[in-house]
Amino acid sequence: xxxxxxxxxxxxxxxxxxxxxxxxxxxxxxxxxxxxxxxxxxxxxxxxxxxxxxxxxxxxxxxxxxxxxxxxxxxxxxxxxxxxxxxxxxxxxxxxxxxxxxxxxxxxxxxxxxxxxxxxxxxxxxxxxxxxxxxxxxxxx
Amino acid sequence: xxxxxxxxxxxxxxxxxxxxxxxxxxxxxxxxxxxxxxxxxxxxxxxxxxxxxxxxxxxxxxxxxxxxxxxxxxxxxxxxxxxxxxxxxxxxxxxxxxxxxxxxxxxxxxxxxxxxxxxxxxxxxxxxxxxxxxxxxxxxxxxxxxxxxxxxxxxxxxxxxxxxxxxxxxxxxxxxxxxxxxxxxxxxxxxxxxxxx
Numbered sequence: 001x002x003x004x005x006x007x008x009x010x011x012x013x014x015x016x017x018x019x020x021x022x023x024x025x026x027x028x029x030x031x032x033x034x035x036x037x038x039x040x041x042x043x044x045x046x047x048x049x050x051x052x053x054x055x056x057x058x059x060x061x062x063x064x065x066x067x068x069x070x071x072x073x074x075x076x077x078x079x080x081x082x083x084x085x086x087x088x089x090x091x092x093x094x095x096x097x098x099x100x101x102x103x104x105x106x107x108x109x110x111x112x113x114x115x116x117x118x119x120x121x122x123x124x125x126x127x128x129x130x131x132x133x134x135x136x137x138x139x140x141x
Numbered sequence: 142x143x144x145x146x147x148x149x150x151x152x153x154x155x156x157x158x159x160x161x162x163x164x165x166x167x168x169x170x171x172x173x174x175x176x177x178x179x180x181x182x183x184x185x186x187x188x189x190x191x192x193x194x195x196x197x198x199x200x201x202x203x204x205x206x207x208x209x210x211x212x213x214x215x216x217x218x219x220x221x222x223x224x225x226x227x228x229x230x231x232x233x234x235x236x237x238x239x240x241x242x243x244x245x246x247x248x249x250x251x252x253x254x255x256x257x258x259x260x261x262x263x264x265x266x267x268x269x270x271x272x273x274x275x276x277x278x279x280x281x282x283x284x285x286x287x288x289x290x291x292x293x294x295x296x297x298x299x300x301x302x303x304x305x306x307x308x309x310x311x312x313x314x315x316x317x318x319x320x321x322x323x324x325x326x327x328x329x330x331x332x333x334x335x336x337x338x
Contacts, residue, residue: 008331016322022315030308036301049186054297058144064152067186089146 050118052111057092064091064110070117078113079106143172147179154186155180155194155242159201168212168257173202173304174310175283182299190292198285199278204261206249206277213264213267220265241268242276250287252314330332 048069055064061083065072076083079094086094095106150158158180165173177198178182184191224230237244241263248256263273292299 009325012322012329014322015318016326017313019146019317019319019322022318023312024315026308026315030305030312033301035309036304043281049297051297053310058147060148060151063188066188088152090144092144095266108307 052114054109055107057107058090060088060090064086068114069119070114074117075110075113078109144173146172146176150176150180150189151183154189155197158194159197160200163201163205166202167208174253174288174306177288178292178303178306179298181289182296184289185296194290195285199281202281203278208259209257209260210264210273213261214267217265217267237262237266237268242272245276245278249277250284251310252317253310254314285334
């Protein structure tokens with residue numbers, strides 16, 4: 001028996017509704033991302049970063065060290081951990097394995113150590129954080 | 142998973158990025174666009190070199206796409222056993238022969254969510270391999286250099302760029318679904334009018 005050609009195909013009705021919902025949902029999210037992006041800080045200067053808030057849990061110490069111009073030994077020393085065993089681990093992994101129960105300790109220590117040891121930024125390049133840096137607190141080993 | 146993969150890309154560089162993108166091309170769900178944008182930012186930070194990263198990524202993602210094309214190609218016989226006599230299959234095959242090149246091209250970088258089904262359908266419908274390869278390579282070059290370039294330009298803001306692009310991809314998919322649905326509804330309306338006359 002052939003299907004009734006005058007009956008609407010519900011698959012295509014569902015497809016249209018799904019398409020409209022996708023457009024609405026993702027369109028709003030894209031718009032929100034664009035707005036956030038528009039009012040965001042300018043990109044960092046060519047070589048060194050200064051805004052420690054850009055440091056994230058997934059980064060490794062050698063990567064942070066490279067971006068912020070602070071030797072990795074200083075960061076490993078501040079955390080009191082071995083460089084050899086931890087140089088490929090993310091901050092989160094180091095925190096979970098070595099400082100379990102102290103949520104965010106590694107991230108915070110790395111941020112503070114960077115602030116304390118970062119080479120001074122050239123006078124003509126503004127701090128890309130868009131906000132003044134705080135007085136560097138002492139590094140906590 | 143994204144965070145874990147970002148850490149590993151930092152550790153192992155372009156070869157690992159290429160392997161992840163190849164797995165994405167085969168059909169394993171990985172955050173490919175996010176990694177490409179992030180890689181652009183890593184190039185800017187001097188952590189990766191742009192030419193090696195771009196070359197390895199393009200070669201391996203094209204290899205992955207061709208593997209999924211081959212899977213579709215090899216699965217043709219089994220699929221034909223079940224669907225070959227249906228009108229819908231014949232229409233799908235015709236549709237893909239007509240619009241396949243554009244489908245392959247745009248799903249590489251704009252509507253990436255349906256890239257794998259497109260690769261499989263391309264293989265199953267015996268879309269010519271040389272045309273598939275041409276539009277696949279063009280689309281992937283645009284994906285790697287275009288999105289990686291955005292990561293490079295916007296540096297530390299790359300996560301916001303990724304957020305925007307991912308959602309824009311969903312928005313574009315919505316447009317495609319809506320257009321297909323409306324066109325079919327229009328075709329049904331015309332058919333209904335013809336039958337009633």
